[in-house]
């Protein structure tokens with residue numbers, strides 16, 4: 001296919017929806033192997049969740065760790081070097097099949113056709129059910145990790161959640177010696193969800209306190225957050241807090257996808273052998289009876305990779321591997337299509 005770097009071009013061999021590690025790795029591998037690729041990113045900033053991580057310590061090649069924004073900047077740079085096109089903020093709002101491929105509608109009232117499309121929209125924060133919480137968002141209550149450029153000295157900060165992302169946030173916050181950090185978890189220990197390398201320093205830190213078997217039930221304040229209510233063993237107590245960071249897990253960004261894209265009960269996209277037989281009759285009818293490739297959804301030519309795909313490990317390296325390995329299947333998709341067309 002002829003290459004054209006103008007953003008006016010509406011047709012591409014691959015459209016990637018989502019500019020996180022999975023989408024960027026797919027774009028790098030696709031473009032480096034000659035597939036004309038457009039990346040649509042819904043937020044103004046490329047990099048996905050990884051781009052918000054203060055320090056990624058388990059990504060191969062960086063023994064001292066690397067900040068999420070730095071790592072993701074390098075991936076964007078690399079994809080751009082191979083002449084990937086990016087549009088951001090461009091949020092995909094629908095996908096449908098057409099004679100020329102898959103149409104992607106966006107919130108900018110512009111649509112694009114991809115010979116193939118890769119869903120790489122990742123996941124977003126799960127909401128915390130606490131009284132008054134929505135009213136305090138942005139006024140002391142936040143979802144996700146702390147702003148790396150902010151000075152937290154002198155603050156009392158509650159972090160809700162016991163997985164690695166919460167652990168990393170607390171690692172960052174505890175470096176402010178005059179900052180008191182509280183971790184609030186439902187369970188009775190951090191071991192269930194947090195990696196050992198993160199737990200040890202938190203347990204030893206003098207300015208970190210861990211509240212087990214505890215939930216946050218309400219937040220309150222005047223112009224900014226002042227107190228939160230903790231419930232432990234059915235008893236509520238109100239404590240002073242300057243900040244509440246909510247990091248209690250995630251849900252896939254798939255609500256907008258049509259029902260024809262098979263998903264599991266939590267909304268993760270099913271691909272390959274995980275798609276129930278009942279969802280495959282149309283697929284097989286229109287594709288000479290072939291089964292979907294490992295990363296292919298219940299719609300022929302519509303692939304999924306990274307956190308959004310059912311069964312993946314929610315890590316940067318696995319998202320990168322998942323996005324990259326989709327590309328060989330996309331080549332195979334095109335080669336089968338050519339065979340069918342030439343018959």
Ligand SMILES: Cc1cc2nc3c(=O)[nH]c(=O)nc-3n(C[C@H](O)[C@H](O)[C@H](O)COP(=O)(O)OP(=O)(O)OC[C@H]3O[C@@H](n4cnc5c(N)ncnc54)[C@H](O)[C@@H]3O)c2cc1C
Nearest residue numbers: 018020021022042048049050092121122306307314315316
């Ligand atoms: C704070 C934090 C710290 C973490 N630290 C680590 C770590 O140290 N090590 C590790 O291995 N993993 C870590 N993770 C997990 C890791 O970041 C994710 O597993 C990884 O980013 C998943 O990549 P992805 O490309 O599948 O999805 P994402 O990174 O979620 O990227 C998806 C992108 O799609 C975009 N998008 C969503 N919907 C649409 C739409 N409709 N249209 C267009 N674009 C859309 C989103 O804006 C986002 O940019 C961390 C996660 C968080 C939140």
